[in-house]
Amino acid sequence: MSTPPLGRLTQLTARLRSEGVKPLVPFLTAGYPDEDTFNGVLAAVAQAGCPLVEIGIPFSDPVADGPVIQASSQRVLQQGMTLARTLELAAAAERDHGLGVVLMGYLNPVLKMGPAEFAAACGQARVDGVIIPDLPPEEARGLRALLAQQGTDLVDLVAPTTDPDRLRQNAAAAAGFLYLVSTNGVTGSGTNTADNLSAYIKNVRQITDLPLYVGFGISTPEQAAQVATNADGVIVGSALIKLISRTGDTSVAAAANFLGQMVQALNSVKGSSR
Amino acid sequence: MNTNSIFSTDGTGRFGPYGGQFVPETLMPCLQELERTWDAARQDPAFKTELASLLADYSGRPTPLYRAQRLEKHCGDAARIYLKREDLNHTGAHKINNCLGQILLAKRMGKSRIVAETGAGQHGVATATVCALVGLECTVYMGEVDMKRQAPNVRRMHLMGAAVIPVTSGARTLKDASSEAIRDWVTHVATTHYIIGSVVGPHPYPAMVRDFQAVIGTEARQQILAKEDRLPDAVIACVGGGSNAIGIFSGFVADEVALYGVEAGGSQAGSSAALSLGEPGVLHGSFSYLLQTQDGQVIPAHSVAAGLDYPGVGPEHSHLKDTGRVCYDSVNDDEALTAFADLSRLEGIIPALESSHALAYCRRILSQPTAVAPWRKKPGMKKPLVIVNLSGRGDKDMAQTGEDDS
Ligand SMILES: Cc1ncc(COP(=O)(O)O)c(C=O)c1O
Secondary structure: OOOOOOOHHHHHHHHHHHOOOOOEEEEEEOOOOOHHHHHHHHHHHHHOOOOEEEEEOOOOOOOOEOHHHHHHHHHHHHOOOOHHHHHHHHHHHHHHHOOEEEEEOOHHHHHHHOHHHHHHHHHHOOOOEEEOOOOOHHHHHHHHHHHHOOOOEEEEEEOOOOOHHHHHHHHHHOOOOEEEEOOOOOEOOOOOOHHHHHHHHHHHHHHOOOOEEEEOOOOOHHHHHHHHOOOOEEEEOHHHHHHOOOOOHHHHHHHHHHHHHHHHHHHOOOOOOO | OOOHHHOOOOOOOEEOOEEOOOOOHHHHHHHHHHHHHHHHHHOOHHHHHHHHHHHHHHOOOOOOEEEOHHHHHHOOOOOEEEEEEHHHOHHHEOHHHHHHHHHHHHHHOOOOEEEEEEOOOHHHHHHHHHHHHHOOEEEEEEEHHHHHHOHHHHHHHHHOOOEEEEEOOOOOOHHHHHHHHHHHHHHOOOOEEEOOOOOOOOOOHHHHHHHHHHHHHHHHHHHHHHHHOOOOOEEEEEOOOOHHHHHHHOOOOOOOOEEEEEEEEEEOOEOOOHHHHOEEEEEOOEEEEEOEOOOOOEOOOOOOOHHHOOOEOOHHHHHHHHHOOEEEEEEEHHHHHHHHHHHHHHHOOOEOHHHHHHHHHHHHHHHOOHHHOHHHOOOOOOOOEEEEEEOEEOHHHHHHHOOOOO
16 A cells, blocks of 8 residues: 555645745635625635635534534525535635635535545645544544545644643644644634633643644634634634624625634744744 | 544544544533443442342332233244333333432542533433432433423422433434434533443443443343243344343343344434434534434434434444344334234233334234344244333323223
8 A cells, every 4th residue: 555645634734834934724614604605705715815615514413513603504505505515605616716725524515425425526726625523533544544645634623621641642643734623612702711722732732743723703803813823724613603694795805804814913922933 | 434444443432433532622521421330330249239228229220021921922922022121121221221320420530510412301301300309400401392291200300309301403302302412512511421321422331331321131131031942033222322222231242142222213294213224423522323414414313203213323333233243133113113002901910102102112022033133033942032221201192192991
């Protein structure tokens, strides 16, 4: 068996790090609030200078999500969004906007499509990374290998409850970046205090050299800048989804404005965090 | 679908390919802590003694095994029918067996707060009860639809000091209450233990809850041997998540006893028959049969019995289905309602609508040709012996069934 080459997400995050860029990674539920507005927001993401976008595969029972992302998933499912269509939107994000794409979704739709079929589709759509919050590393080996053959990295999560031994174990197989869940809770819930959060990021940093991207509950430019003093990247979901619940140009403009402020705040954070 | 190939069957908490731990990272350390605590407790004589005395003195175990002779007549005298009277437990259902075990574990882990999901409200009531017993804070998530149809149980929980939080997402029933309970748990994981009400969820819950419910099967086995001097030919139980069924099956699974798990067939509006109609998938932490669409979205369940109204099922049942050891089938809302009324009138026992599914199936199988169930005609046999697990009482179901059933 030949070792697969470095995954696309690993390559991308390494390049960003070497350039001293701490990216803002916006999360968008696939096709939310409708496909036109979604595409407009994607363009705004690229225009704001974000190299990477996270696209949510909707699921009927998203246990790791708070009310905002739950509602967005529900809505796009009612509008007929599927995993297959989400993969097409991911491909378009790369092709039309030059964005790196990380898909985030729950395990069941992936199982239903078939893990090998899903991995092949990720390869075809040039998806850089995949995050599956209900697939802990212990259960992830099979899917990780299938994705790796396609150049797609499976991203692992770290939580405040993850102890150093477990973190060491998880980090050994991880690639692309480590997704640091900022606080015990669901997406959109309040963050940890700034002090706790920076101590937590520093602790993880002592154990692994992987890029650390922090998400869950980050909603303001000040917070983003704070987090980025220690982290390599910042993920923002619920705060953005909240702004774009209406279809059309006003949502795109609101998103562009918000993303601009967030990116500016991150750019003001100087120097490498390593 | 080629899912089995990506999961190892020797992974953590497996029943064949089923089970596992499919939860957010935040919960993994806490599941491992629970497993360690449970492992230690199981081997600790003091734990066993404390649990046994609570089961006896607080819940009233052993529950009787009662021969229902007027029901036998109603079923054409085709069998001797025994009812395992879990309805006579304190709080009126088998759910307390599991809650007493888990609350002792919560105390060992030093948790100060309990969350639970509930459908019929029986598990919520049992959880509120054990929290009052040991003085822990209790929060129960319950779908708005279920709060209406099982209103008496909401009042009981309130009376015992529990907070009952209405869940308004999705179908507003058990599935959605379970998701909300998990979200609460993730958020308060340091202080909180989640008492899952059935043999579902991530490892160690399916095995742990089975072990706490195995007391049903252990007793039923001793009781039938004492009364009839032989094992039953068949055991019938309803299956929501599957805890009362696994509990009674565990006493007979190693023997030549036919085992029947009865799912809720629902109505035109839909069903809850995950094993009969679903396909393997992942919901709420484990890999098991699941009602789902072609795109892997969970299909909301439907049943007149709130406690069966769940699109998934415990992973051990999935394995028992695949191996053929247990026969799974379903009865619909109307059949269950008929059995509910029948037992009330024939025996003076008002069964839970959940348990009524097992009763309806008992009648059905005894009225079919014996070839359908070969255990009914063994050479030299006088009359077959059947045990139906009467998992709970039906007081909670009055609003659903109407006051005047005549
Ligand atoms: C009386 C009764 N029986 C059965 C059930 C179904 O659960 P399980 O399949 O875990 O026994 C419930 C659930 O609420 C119940 O209240």
